[in-house]
Amino acid sequence: MAKGARKPVNYESFWVVPQLPVPAWQTERHTYDFGGANPGPDVMPSADLAEAAKQVIVEEHNEIVRYPPTYGPDRLRELIVHKMKVHRGIEWAGIDEVLVTNGSAQGIALAMQTTVVPGDVIITHRYVYQGVVRSFNASGAEIVTVDRDEDGMRMDLLEEALAGLKKQGKKVKFLYIIPSPQNPDGTILPLDRREKLMDLAEEYDFLIMEDDCYVDQTLDVDQMPPAIMSLDGGEERVIYIATFSKIISPGVRVGWVTASKPLLERMAGYKQDVGNDYFSGLIVAKYLEDHMDDRIEWLNDRMRHKRDTMLAALGENFGPLVQVRVPKGGMFLWAQFRDGINMSELEVPSMERGVRYLGGPQFSVIGEGKNYARLNYSFPSVEEITNGIAKLADVLREEGAIKE
Ligand SMILES: Cc1ncc(COP(=O)(O)O)c(C=O)c1O
Numbered sequence: 001m002a003k004g005a006r007k008p009v010n011y012e013s014f015w016v017v018p019q020l021p022v023p024a025w026q027t028e029r030h031t032y033d034f035g036g037a038n039p040g041p042d043v044m045p046s047a048d049l050a051e052a053a054k055q056v057i058v059e060e061h062n063e064i065v066r067y068p069p070t071y072g073p074d075r076l077r078e079l080i081v082h083k084m085k086v087h088r089g090i091e092w093a094g095i096d097e098v099l100v101t102n103g104s105a106q107g108i109a110l111a112m113q114t115t116v117v118p119g120d121v122i123i124t125h126r127y128v129y130q131g132v133v134r135s136f137n138a139s140g141a142e143i144v145t146v147d148r149d150e151d152g153m154r155m156d157l158l159e160e161a162l163a164g165l166k167k168q169g170k171k172v173k174f175l176y177i178i179p180s181p182q183n184p185d186g187t188i189l190p191l192d193r194r195e196k197l198m199d200l201a202e203e204y205d206f207l208i209m210e211d212d213c214y215v216d217q218t219l220d221v222d223q224m225p226p227a228i229m230s231l232d233g234g235e236e237r238v239i240y241i242a243t244f245s246k247i248i249s250p251g252v253r254v255g256w257v258t259a260s261k262p263l264l265e266r267m268a269g270y271k272q273d274v275g276n277d278y279f280s281g282l283i284v285a286k287y288l289e290d291h292m293d294d295r296i297e298w299l300n301d302r303m304r305h306k307r308d309t310m311l312a313a314l315g316e317n318f319g320p321l322v323q324v325r326v327p328k329g330g331m332f333l334w335a336q337f338r339d340g341i342n343m344s345e346l347e348v349p350s351m352e353r354g355v356r357y358l359g360g361p362q363f364s365v366i367g368e369g370k371n372y373a374r375l376n377y378s379f380p381s382v383e384e385i386t387n388g389i390a391k392l393a394d395v396l397r398e399e400g401a402i403k404e
Contacts, residue, residue, distance in 0.1 A: 020138045031354035032388025033379055037183070037331055038250050040379040043302055045248070045287070045295065052287040053279075060282055068275030070268055072100025072256070076285040080256050083292065084240075087215065089226035092235050093258050099268055102276050104213055104243035104255035105131060108176075110267040111209055111239045111257065115173050116141050121165060123175040125153060127334070127369060129183045129211070130362040132176060141173070143365045150325065152182055152189035155196040162204045172206040174239075180215045180224050184363050184374040185334040186327020191225040198228065201237050207263075208234075212242040214330040216296050217378075219304045221328050229258065236260050239267075244284050246331070247296055253277060254284045303331070303378055306385060310377040313389035321402055331378040336371060341401050343373040350395045355388055 057064070063073070071077065077095040084090040101107045108131070116122065118140025124132065126145040136143050144165065146158045158175075165172060177197070179189035189197075201208050210228045218224050229238040243255035254276070257267060288295070307326075310333055314322050323336045337343055344359035357376075360369025377385060396402045 018138070018140075028351075030351060030356040032384055032391060033356050034375040034377070034385075034388060035356035035358050036376055036379050037246070038376075038379045039246065039248075039299060039331075040381065042381055043299055043378075045291070048291060049248070049283060049287055052283045052290075056279065056282045056286050064279050064282070068278035068281075070271060070275060071095075071098065072276055073278055073281045073285065076100060076254070076281045077256075079285045079288055079292075080242075080258075083288075084227070084242075084258065087224075088212070089230035090234075090240070090258065091230065097258050097261070097264060099257045099259075099264055099271070100276055100281055101255045101257055101271075102273065103245055103250065103253045104211065104241045104257075106271075106276075107239075107241040107255055107257040107267075108132060108209070108211065109135065110270050111174070111241070112139060113270045114263070114266045115207065120173040121170050123158070123161065123172055123206075124365075125177065125182065127184055127360070127363040127372070128176070128365075129178060129213075130358065133363060133365055136176075137365055142170070144172075145365060148182075148185065148187055150187060152179060152187035152193065153177060153197075155193050155200070158197070159200060162200060166204065172204060174207040174209050175201070176209040176211065177228070178211045178213060179228060180212055181217070181327060181329035183214060183330060184332050184358075186325070186330045186332060188221060188224065188328055194225060194228045194231060198231050198233050198237065202233060208238045210238050210240050212240060214246060215242070216247045217300060217303055217331055218329045219300055219307060219327070224329075239263060244288075247299060248284060248287070252280050252284060254281050306377040306380070306382060307333070309382050309385045310375060310389065313386050314375075317389050317393035318402075331376050333375045333377065335373050335375055337373065339371055341396070342370045344370045346396065346399060346401055349399050350392060353391065353395050355392045355395060357392070 074095060077098040080098050081093060081095055084093055112135060116139050120141045121144060122136055122141045123144045123146060126147045144161055146153050146161055148154055181188045208228055212227060215224060227240060228234055229240040240258040244252060314324060321338045324333050344361045347359045358374045360372025361367040363369060380388060
């Protein structure tokens with residue numbers, strides 16, 4: 001056949017429906033990037049990671065030449081068990097209860113694949129990590145949201161929602177919560193609410209997906225309340241999801257899930273990726289065996305300074321036009337702009353002028369929160385924070401969104 005004479009392919013006959021949205025991961029670089037959720041290039045432990053990588057190649061080359069085991073390197077799982085015990089009060093878990101994943105995003109995906117079918121009910125925060133907004137909406141589940149106050153998700157509202165669902169004959173599959181601290185609002189769920197949540201999970205018989213993504217970014221609290229998983233009954237009810245993205249880098253893609261054996265085995269069955277990047281897992285293990293507590297403390301000193309710089313810049317440039325609670329941890333300011341300032345519509349014009357942030361509706365399963373913006377302070381340098389927030393105010397003035 002002559003080249004170019006073949007019939008075009010009709011893809012419609014091949015698709016699985018419905019079509020999933022493409023994750024809007026950022027590829028462009030912006031001068032002032034307040035959109036991401038990464039520790040910045042200025043805090044990357046490059047020399048120590050290079051040293052760890054060198055040692056891993058020398059010490060573990062016999063392991064790296066093979067396909068990796070499904071559950072990940074034992075050396076890393078041992079470090080994780082130690083971290084969960086010391087930092088999160090999770091005493092019961094051994095390495096058999098740890099499944100290493102491709103970032104915590106894979107942990108969330110596996111937990112969903114294992115439990116959720118279209119029509120199921122999932123409960124979560126009113127405003128929640130934009131990655132789960134996309135995957136929850138695409139799952140065909142009914143998403144019920146619960147509002148918060150300054151201490152995170154309100155248990156009275158949750159109880160009301162659960163009773164209402166029960167009346168309608170609906171059973172909840174799981175509740176997804178980011179308690180320590182929340183993304184985007186930075187609240188930390190106190191111990192009594194964690195205990196109440198466990199009681200409700202038992203009463204209404206649902207699982208809890210505890211996403212502990214930002215637990216190492218504790219800025220102004222002496223002690224983070226223990227993980228929900230560490231409470232009585234947590235061992236069976238909770239799927240605990242965590243990551244090294246926030247203390248090392250999300251480019252490294254190393255996270256994990258801890259759950260009871262029956263749950264973990266199901267999840268591992270969906271993990272058809274022939275194993276995670278074993279090399280990165282070992283580098284993380286080696287590096288953190290030597291540096292974990294120093295690293296977290298050092299990083300948080302810098303985060304605190306960046307957070308305070310951003311709070312000051314917002315005050316200086318926006319005054320009463322923006323309200324923001326001081327987050328006790330995490331990487332974000334959840335900024336509420338005066339009603340009528342549509343931060344969602346302003347996302348693109350801001351990006352065109354070099355300032356990136358995420359508008360509120362990205363964090364809502366029903367697309368509410370137009371006058372909110374999530375501003376990340378961990379990635380930009382202190383100078384970029386000061387200049388970028390001033391630039392954002394210029395953009396809003398140029399666009400006519402603010403007059404003063
Ligand atoms: C709450 C939360 N969970 C999970 C993730 C996914 O992170 P990773 O897959 O890098 O561990 C993020 C990323 O920002 C997040 O904010």
